[in-house]
Amino acid sequence: MKNNYFGIIGSGSAIPKKKFKNDDFQALGLDTNDEWIASRTGIRQRYICEGETTASLATEAASNAIKNAGIDKEDIDLIVVATTTPDYPLFPSTACLVQKGLDIEKVTAFDISAACTGFICALDVASNMMKSGLYKNALVIGADTLSKYCDWNDRSTVVLFGDGAGAVVLGPVEEGYGLLASNIGAKGQDHDKLIVPIGGSKEALNKDNLDNPLRYIQMDGKAIYKFAVNIIVQLMDEALERAGLTKEDVTFLIPHQANKRMIDYAQEKLGLSDEQVYVNIDRYGNTSSASIPIAITEAMSKNLLKKGDIVITVGFGAGLTFGANVIKWI
Ligand code: ACO
Numbered sequence: 001m002k003n004n005y006f007g008i009i010g011s012g013s014a015i016p017k018k019k020f021k022n023d024d025f026q027a028l029g030l031d032t033n034d035e036w037i038a039s040r041t042g043i044r045q046r047y048i049c050e051g052e053t054t055a056s057l058a059t060e061a062a063s064n065a066i067k068n069a070g071i072d073k074e075d076i077d078l079i080v081v082a083t084t085t086p087d088y089p090l091f092p093s094t095a096c097l098v099q100k101g102l103d104i105e106k107v108t109a110f111d112i113s114a115a116c117t118g119f120i121c122a123l124d125v126a127s128n129m130m131k132s133g134l135y136k137n138a139l140v141i142g143a144d145t146l147s148k149y150c151d152w153n154d155r156s157t158v159v160l161f162g163d164g165a166g167a168v169v170l171g172p173v174e175e176g177y178g179l180l181a182s183n184i185g186a187k188g189q190d191h192d193k194l195i196v197p198i199g200g201s202k203e204a205l206n207k208d209n210l211d212n213p214l215r216y217i218q219m220d221g222k223a224i225y226k227f228a229v230n231i232i233v234q235l236m237d238e239a240l241e242r243a244g245l246t247k248e249d250v251t252f253l254i255p256h257q258a259n260k261r262m263i264d265y266a267q268e269k270l271g272l273s274d275e276q277v278y279v280n281i282d283r284y285g286n287t288s289s290a291s292i293p294i295a296i297t298e299a300m301s302k303n304l305l306k307k308g309d310i311v312i313t314v315g316f317g318a319g320l321t322f323g324a325n326v327i328k329w330i
Helices: 034-041 054-069 094-102 115-130 188-193 221-242 260-270 288-301
Strands: 006-014 018-021 045-048 076-082 108-112 137-145 163-172 178-186 252-255 310-317 321-328
Touching (some): 006 115, 006 288, 054 094, 115 137, 115 163, 115 310, 137 288, 163 288, 221 310, 221 321, 252 288
Parallel strands (some): 006 178
Antiparallel strands (some): 006 163, 018 045, 178 321
């Protein structure tokens, strides 16, 4: 009989070596300071790639997740990577590079592009594929290196992002446990609120636009903030309803780490205490698709998640995209 229950049986993360503190921006001549960044966002520092790449971080996180799950790498037959910052602009996908890095023989491997909502989508896609009965264990990875797509002269964006990767192993679990439901959506009408306008097929990079700041992240921060706050309650409520639950059932919140004020808002709406919400934005900044799996890895390593806990993830990002997963912890 086919199993319909798949849950997180292991996790791992990988962070670049170079730490970059808020005050370090001033040393680069940027008109900003620790007080502004920390009070508006909750960020104190982030890690920035020097030698590392999205695929190298994803591979390291995946390897740690496999170890943590206590399975053999050959037991993985599906790799889904959420990223918008692959090593190569078109192909190959990061998932294929992870397969090579881990040296696994036979897998299905592909990437998903949904910006900061990417991991939430990838978890749902992998879980639904596994319900076909064709896969035993999946690696679901969120990996991004947005520091490479920031204009380092633009204080309104560069201070927000950090690099990193997080991975989970999704495997068969006891009936009634694991990923119970997801709610994922998009509002492409607002695609221009967070965009890298140049460098894709609409306007490829050429010798005339190499210095154009539009090849870097352009963001209407206020619009994204309003969008997220307006959508977050309905987003979580609908995800919980699909799982046959209500917000009173939630025991732990693992939010995308974009802004501490937005995390506080979600926490308040769910009526959770500080101990029931995982926050690490102060240390990593916004690592896009990596932020939720990094937080899951840290919460698991600190034994914060107990069997039977109802864990909700929630995130939003470029697209615009938004999503939530409801997980009954194993
Ligand atoms: N240091 C100092 N001052 C700054 C900085 C900085 N780093 N950045 C902006 N300012 C200034 C602005 O120039 C502005 O000055 P002015 O009033 O003289 O014009 C002032 O600070 C206020 O700027 P706002 O943009 O209004 O600041 P706000 O309170 O809205 O905070 C922020 C900005 C932190 C970006 C907030 O809007 C936010 O978090 N938005 C959501 C962003 C987000 O979550 N993106 C996620 C997408 S991730 C993905 O999918 C890739």
